[in-house]
Amino acid sequence: MKRWALALILPLLPLMAKADEGMWLPQLLKTLNEADMQARGMKMSADDIYSVNHSSLKDAVVSFGGFCTGELISPEGLILTNHHCGYGQIQSHSSVENDLLTNGFWAMSKEEELPNPGLFVTFIVRIEDVTKEVLKGATPEMTEDERQELVAENSDAIIQKTTAGTHYGAKIKSMFYGNEYYMFVTETYDDVRLVGAPPSAIGKFGGDTDNWMWPRHTGDFSMFRVYSAPDGSPAAYAKENVPLKPKHFLPINLTGVEDGDFTMVFGFPGRTQEYLTTYSIKPLVETTNPNRIKIRETKLNILKSDMNKDDKVRIQYSAKYARVANYYKKWIGENRGLKVTNAIAEKEALETKFQQWADANPARKAHYGTLLSKFEQTHKEEQDVILPYNYIREAAYGTEILSLAARFRGLIDAPASEREKRVDALKAYAKKYFKDYNAPTDEKVFAALMRLYAEDISANYQPEILQAMNKKYKANFENYAAHFFGKSILDDQQKVEALLNDFNEKSMKTLLKDPAIKLEREFRDIYIGKVGDVMRNTQNALERLNRSYTAGLREMLPNKTFYPDANSTMRVSYGVVDGSTPYDGMRYTSHTYLDGVFQKEMAGADDYVITDRMRELYADKNYGRYAENGKLPVCFTASNHTTGGNSGSPVIDGEGRLIGLNFDRSWESTMSDIKYDKDICRNIAVDIRYVLWVVDVYAGASHLVDEMTLVETKTPAAEEATAE
Template sequence: MRVRSRLALLALTLLSCLPQARADEGMWLPLLLKQLNEADMQKKGLKLTAEQIYSINQGSLKDAVVQFGGGCTGEIISDQGLLLTNHHCGYSQIQSHSSVEKDYLTKGYWAMNREQELPNPGLTATFIVRMEDVTSQVLAGVPTKGIVEAEREKLVQVNSQRVAQAAVQGTGYQAFVRPMFNGNEYYLFVTEVFQDIRLVGAPPSSIGKFGGDTDNWAWPRHTGDFSIFRIYAGPDNKPAPYSPDNKPFKPRHHLPISLSGVQPGDFTLVFGFPGRTNEYLTSWGVDETYSLSNPAKIKVRDAKLKVLDADMKASDKVRIQYAAKYASIANYWKKWIGETRGLKKLDAVRVKQQQEAQFQQWAESGDEARRAAFAGLLPELRQHYATVRDYTLARDYVTEAALGVELMTYANSLLPLLDMADKKVPLEELAAAAEKTRKGSVGFFRNYSAPTDQKVAAALLPLYANGTPAALLPAYVKNLQKQYATTGWSAYAAQLYSKSRLTTQESAYAVLDEVAKGNVTNLRNDPAVQLAQAIVTTYRQQVLPTYTAATDNIALLQRTYVAGLRLQQPERKFYPDANSTLRVAYGQVAGYQPADGTQYDFYTTLDGIMEKADPTNPEFEVPARLAELYKNKGFGPYAYKGTVPVAFIATNHTTGGNSGSPVINGRGELIGTNFDRNWEGTMSDIMFNPDRVRNITLDVRYMLFVVDKFAGAGHLVREMTLVGGPGSEAATPENGKKLEKIKVKRKPAKEKA
């Protein structure tokens, strides 16, 4: 009896340690909300049904959500295709329209009529038409045993392409298939991609980037991180290339905007395209991230950012050229720092080890089939992580340090021309390739400063040489280490940039003209090409084969591990890792305690902007117009307790790609735009903690205030559907009917130039 009692107690202890689907954790597939999440969401305050969030047959919230470009989210906020996203998501488009003379980055931009809305070649907005579980079709004919991962992936890709093509045959739609649960399931996504997206409005950087890198990934936050675009369509309201004859897109649904604000405990839904998470990573994967990969990447980016920062402050031209690049580099640099600290705070490696011990016991205590499938899994995973460790480090130093030098990236893009010449392809093919490369170089040189890049090279090349495991460092680079042991890498960089013909557009084009005529001598002998060729060749021959083989084996075993976890914990609701597909995350408005003795409130206001104001620091400059509005209390209907709300936090599980996602209340109304996470919660890509993870949202009332009162673009506000303000009532669904859209009646705002 005592033995049985001890066994029962042990079983209860093990069950209590198993990872559960904790409150507000998860990035859920909209297709499965009805069966997995609807009841829980409604318990937390959702007034809608799952069908009103995701529907194929009628307009639903999904029809107001787009993937903006390739890495952000946007939401439709008018029946004329007006699109709201983050300022940092539209940053590269704002930069592309900027110059020293027309500095829209610094001063902002507002189109006061349709003719002033600016086209953005290459920018897209992608709607999800429908999604479908196609696991059986994708895995048809794919062996479950006796096949290497690379061969399995080829079969999966062939089947996926066939499924996607069949799904859109005879339509104007596009389609793709994505793996879920590490390849245990596959889902089809049918999309409609719009190509004519025009810039409508963007606040000045002193609003859109207020707080800069100091406040990035931090709370409290006071950044007006938004920009506004518009989708245009052909005469049939279908996607069409840019044309001045295109008309504003008419969506199936646009989000009504609530003026009611938020309070602690209010339901929040984030609808968007989260990029990448690794929630089911093993302890060895966490350790690789925490102790190896992140520190190396942080060190390299820290060095690069210091160089760029100094040169951008010294030159307006360089500042505009490198604005988007700097922001991109800095964003994940700071995120990795926070992630590493967060994983340490949670003792993530030990927690994962405990979970793995429980899994191992479950595997070994099962029947013969279970033991055969899972008992040897974790030891094998550990071995492959040990094998790949040095190769992961070498890969990180190539991608971050060596190819973090733009001259190396450009030289690497020219190496295929040498391969073609060595293979003696017909001259017309070589000439065509050279011309294509030449055309593709225009954007590179437009945003390139050779003197700045030379300083970057002097800083990054020694990090690459010293950080790469010696056995995986090219002999060419080892010789440079010896040759410049006394004078240093700065001397090498000076010589490299003085002798290379790839540092200016004129001389690079001259080299390409020679290649087009069949003469590749100067390209082959260029010192930048020689260095890039040495680095890339060594990487492809000595690093990539072992790295690929080991990571393929890890992927195969990880897929089996995730399948085993789902068998081990049949009562747990599992969600697939983010992979840039449409997801729903839900939670509630809440403050948090970041450290002992410190408590953060759930919202910030315009008062905080004025408190942070510092005219000597570009990150905390406040526009004179904003200061004037604050002084005169010119807040209009956007006021709350005598000021204007700026941002709020909630417990939603988000990641990169959720930038620009609509944050929606329980009635299906827009209350804000997601733009960041708190620094203490950045480890949520690997390990979620409900007490520490918060998503940061721009309060929609601050966006409206800036557009209406600051910019004088009241015509844009009048285009939107506002609900919940004075003289109106909230829009509420009724028995599954289409969401009401109630206009707020108020005097038109005066438009100002």
């Protein structure tokens, strides 16, 4: 009777991979996805997307700096990525006198392209399943620490064997919480030069007002070029280097896209957690996210105020502000989305069915029967420390002075034989750090965040210094901050450089007495002694439980196609151009146009700035060859499953041609890191025609467009569909 009832229940379960959901490993597309992708409009084969035997789309897609995605769009190494991905580099070349952030930048020759020390791009050479080799010797009786140590040893041996005698790198990544392991063999190029960026009025149009929102009118792109040694191999920056000749670059489709057209996003999504249980989601929604939002909002208000008052501070803090604001707003949208779609109730229903399935068979009950109760117990064990854990990360180390103090810890704790090397590293870091540092701003942030820590965290997790200062200054944290910064040397570039330039035993004593060093060490001691071990133990336990849970789900639903959570490895997602219906009575269309830029200006927000050049071109309707029915396309949405790290990813049509550049999700979609909803979740892309219009018509950098391969005719299939 139980089996009969279960047979009725299982078809009603939420699918693990709904339509348009999924971040798929490219080497598995042939087996898992090719037929579905072709049924939805893809004209290519899986081999055209990923191959180790010939050039394929994977050879045109790079990890940009390890935090974004980029794509090759010319045979001369030209790379396209987001404006916000290149923002740090653009800022590094900016000053009050030469403000590239505000004015934009275009290299009119290769000689004018700007080097970016520390920036790199990484290609994927091949991907291999190494699960058996990685887990060789693993047993169920091992503790999680023992298992991880074995996995690390086996992985190191595999990587060493793979890369020995080559210039390639490799990394092995866990999938499904350690049920599977894949090796990614890589090739990294370190000479990446800035070629072009629109002014912020285009690249950041809408700013924080529009971040994570739709409709969108942002030209979020920038251009770089990757250089190689003359023989094509990776090389550090050198004048004799030459533009890379890529194995593949993306041709560009100028015919545009319509609702229902196939789209594919290829990139390096950062992190998703699609298989979390409700025991993890509830504290995230109820405690972690609200407190992280509170801390970041406090910090953002201070940064924004100071940036508005001083152009130098604005340039110094533009990239920092954007980083803090990005996830601040994301967490707000994530909480809203999870609540609106009843994600917790849906997950609870799945867990109920899982428990019924486990209990229906003695062997399964022995293996999975107590799994969910163990999740519950493990989360109870971390309940007391989760708040101080997040406050130490967001509030304590959300201040720049304590973050700098943490870097000095490495020098203080180093043996004498290592000190010279640590001093040299700090000298280099300090030079870059103080270029974008304003002590009065940091002092205000410090006062505000220490107040939050003192008010919201129990005394058991508060540094003694903080408690003493709170009492001494009668909770006046502005006075405490003034005293703190007045006594510390870590807010003063000249004092820090003087100390490092003649570092000796007296210098060490100076550091040990510095209030920033002392307070940071107390925060660190609390983390290690009271928080860190509990978090590490519970996270290890959850890793093991999640490994069993995902294995159980796959066993329970053998006909469903599962995908591993994103973990900054190369993935493919696919869907169609489409609008969305996030709320009752609301329908978003899928495209925006330049007209909307001027309509938004009427709202009067500071984030809606339009340049004089844009006004002239709009008035003349000078759209070059990039218009559609007399209108200039700007952005579009599609149902591709994306997350952080997909910024800069190419949006590709069914023929393998570039149609847009992924840069965001709608606010309602931010929950897709935990739960994807086919009616709500949409990625946002800047239309490639808007990108080319800005480069060609607006900026006059037509030589860059001349490098590209532009396709201006529809395929026969598309023409037939249009005729019908």
